Amino acid sequence: MTAFIEAIGMVATAEVLIAILVSAVYGMVIGALPGLTATMATALLVPVTFYLSPIAAVATIITSSAMAIFSGDIPGCLMRIPGTPASAAYTDEAYALTRKGRAEEALGASLWFSAIGGIVGTVALMAIAPALAEVALSFSSFEYFWLSFLGLMCATLVARSSPIKAVAAALLGLLVACVGIENPGGVPRFTFGMTDLLGGIEALPALVGVFAVSEVMRAMTTGGPPPIPHRRLGSILAGQWALTRRYQKQMWRGNVIGVLIGALPGAGADMAAWVAYATSKRFSAEKEKFGTGHPEGLVESGAANNSALAGGWVPALLFGIPGDTITAIAIGVLYMKGLNPGPTLFTEKASSMYALYIVFLLANLLMIPLGIAMIRASRHVLRAPRAAAMPLILLLCAVGAFAIGNNPFAIVIVAVFGIVGYMMERNGYPVAALVLGIVMGTMVEQNFVTSLIKSDGDILPFFERPVSSLLAALTIAALAWPALVWILRRLRRAEPAR
Amino acid sequence: MHLSDRVTGLFLALLGALAFWGGSRLPAVPGQDVGPAAFPMVIGAGLVLCGTLIALGIGRSFEAAEPEEQQPSRGLATHLGPVAAFIPPALLIFYVLVAETLGFLPTAAIILLVTALALGASARLAIGVALLGPPFVHLVFYKLLRVPLPAGLLPAPW
Structure with missing residues (x-):
């Protein structure tokens, strides 16, 4: 209880409250602009977080990402262009509602169920994380090795792409993490004699490149969004209570799907929305209405993508394994702020954890009034020319990367990883897997090598402890699954030929 | 590409x-x-x-079906085709090479101008962004966040 009161004191400072408010407006605007994602909003925040207290720094990330995931729905509803990938799953549905003249209902449902999803996700985080921390305290390097390996495998399983390409992307990320002298021998590895590479390739500039520069690069070869039609909007929240009561089951299912998928490494809000929308359609009594402007799928997937945000923090805080691309960046900030992820975070820094929960709740409550204001102002915000926003983002990438360590080499890393991210996306390689590899590389290697040294090069001890054998079985299943699907498909295709 | x-x-x-x-x-x-x-x-x-x-x-x-390669509606990028995508990283390298000597304000203005023109901005919008953007970014990062941005040929008045 004292920790909780301490936490309230940590949040109720002018710095934290202003940070929440400013980052909320920032997240709303970035999320609403097509082509600017929630992850990009987080990446561009990193240099600012250096100058804030730990709680304020993490609060800006939590708040801006929650707002961006909601406001990505706005251009989806009004222009049929998702503001962030997390809204793509139900953009057609929301736009169909708008075309029927029910734009308020679509926007209102997005806002209302986003806020509920965020709050339920937070409650789940509060319940799951400390309980898991108890278990995780007894983990040895064997469990950590399998856990991080399983995390990488999950990222390849959930990618909407070839699993082989996803594994290759993850391996590429691990290879990037090999660079530098932070390895078991303390020898310069893959540094090619460059002093700038001795400290390794820093994850944060690399992520800025992958998520922000690649987006500017993509804008160079794609057309801009069409102008937004003028539309008068009525009351936003009217009728939402009726929707809540009518689709209560769908809402809860969406929340649970969101938390689970969010907690899966590498899968975030966008995947949660796709799965929730598909689930909603699969189990709906009115399947035929989907796609014609039916709020049912909107309720479920709108709740799912926001609850996924909180879910993503579960593995991030507990193990330093990012649950999604946003927490991949957040982990870097946590380390910098002395809030090193790990199960002890929940025992030694309990008040900081409570403070984070409070920030989550505040952000999701603030979402409703700010969201209404954003919807009303959307006509003006969405008119902001892309040709003015994108150049500024490129400049912020350069300055932001430089600010991380006052080292111009970071800007080179941003440029290189911009190209890597762009080329991977264009050719069907999932960037989320790459990012996971980069962020988790050191952890995977450390636990792999420590375990091998402990076992004297023997493989057997990797499977001896109960939890590690369970994790090993899951990992091997995750590895074998795509192969199994592939063989089954082959067999099925061969059958009619006979 | x-x-x-x-x-x-x-x-x-x-x-x-x-x-x-x-x-x-x-x-x-x-x-x-x-x-x-x-x-x-x-x-x-x-x-x-x-x-x-x-x-x-x-x-x-x-794998899902590949998205079709879209062409930009207008702007410098249309003339370059797929190569246009590499303008942003090239500009970042340009920043690393010249910012120290040229200074932050002129370098940033060039980057903003080129990117805006490449994206099809009108001359008025592009020049406006290039003139207003750098002082604003400089003010926030240099003054508020105390990032040592290079002064070069054209130091900021603050």
């Missing part, structure tokens, strides 16, 4: 082979079997395997 699976797969396989070879040449830790070489060699071997499979076209059935 879209490349065939054969090209990207072979590239990855080659990269993996180099990682394996480079890893195997790393000095071992005395008295220990496992050192800094083990991990890059495992990854290298994995990349060779994955790259070969990708080049052979295995696993392609899992």
Whole structure:
């Protein structure tokens, strides 16, 4: 209880409250602009977080990402262009509602169920994380090795792409993490004699490149969004209570799907929305209405993508394994702020954890009034020319990367990883897997090598402890699954030929 | 820029082979079997395997249909085609090379101007962004966040 009161004191400072408010407006605007994602909003925040207290720094990330995931729905509803990938799953549905003249209902449902999803996700985080921390305290390097390996495998399983390409992307990320002298021998590895590479390739500039520069690069070869039609909007929240009561089951299912998928490494809000929308359609009594402007799928997937945000923090805080691309960046900030992820975070820094929960709740409550204001102002915000926003983002990438360590080499890393991210996306390689590899590389290697040294090069001890054998079985299943699907498909295709 | 699976797969396989070879040449830790070489060699071997499979076209059935290559509606980028995508990273390298001598304000103005024109901004909008953007970014990062941005030829008045 004292920790909780301490936490309230940590949040109720002018710095934290202003940070929440400013980052909320920032997240709303970035999320609403097509082509600017929630992850990009987080990446561009990193240099600012250096100058804030730990709680304020993490609060800006939590708040801006929650707002961006909601406001990505706005251009989806009004222009049929998702503001962030997390809204793509139900953009057609929301736009169909708008075309029927029910734009308020679509926007209102997005806002209302986003806020509920965020709050339920937070409650789940509060319940799951400390309980898991108890278990995780007894983990040895064997469990950590399998856990991080399983995390990488999950990222390849959930990618909407070839699993082989996803594994290759993850391996590429691990290879990037090999660079530098932070390895078991303390020898310069893959540094090619460059002093700038001795400290390794820093994850944060690399992520800025992958998520922000690649987006500017993509804008160079794609057309801009069409102008937004003028539309008068009525009351936003009217009728939402009726929707809540009518689709209560769908809402809860969406929340649970969101938390689970969010907690899966590498899968975030966008995947949660796709799965929730598909689930909603699969189990709906009115399947035929989907796609014609039916709020049912909107309720479920709108709740799912926001609850996924909180879910993503579960593995991030507990193990330093990012649950999604946003927490991949957040982990870097946590380390910098002395809030090193790990199960002890929940025992030694309990008040900081409570403070984070409070920030989550505040952000999701603030979402409703700010969201209404954003919807009303959307006509003006969405008119902001892309040709003015994108150049500024490129400049912020350069300055932001430089600010991380006052080292111009970071800007080179941003440029290189911009190209890597762009080329991977264009050719069907999932960037989320790459990012996971980069962020988790050191952890995977450390636990792999420590375990091998402990076992004297023997493989057997990797499977001896109960939890590690369970994790090993899951990992091997995750590895074998795509192969199994592939063989089954082959067999099925061969059958009619006979 | 879209490349065939054969090209990207072979590239990855080659990269993996180099990682394996480079890893195997790393000095071992005395008295220990496992050192800094083990991990890059495992990854290298994995990349060779994955790259070969990708080049052979295995696993392609899992992929979603490719998005069509869109062409920009207007702007400098139209003349360059797919190469236009590489303007932003090129500008970042340009920043690293000249910011120290030229100073932050002029360098940033050039970057903003080129990017805006490439994206099809009107001359008025592009010049407006290039004139107003750099002082604003400088004010926030130099004054508020105390990032030592280079002054160069044109120091800021604050």
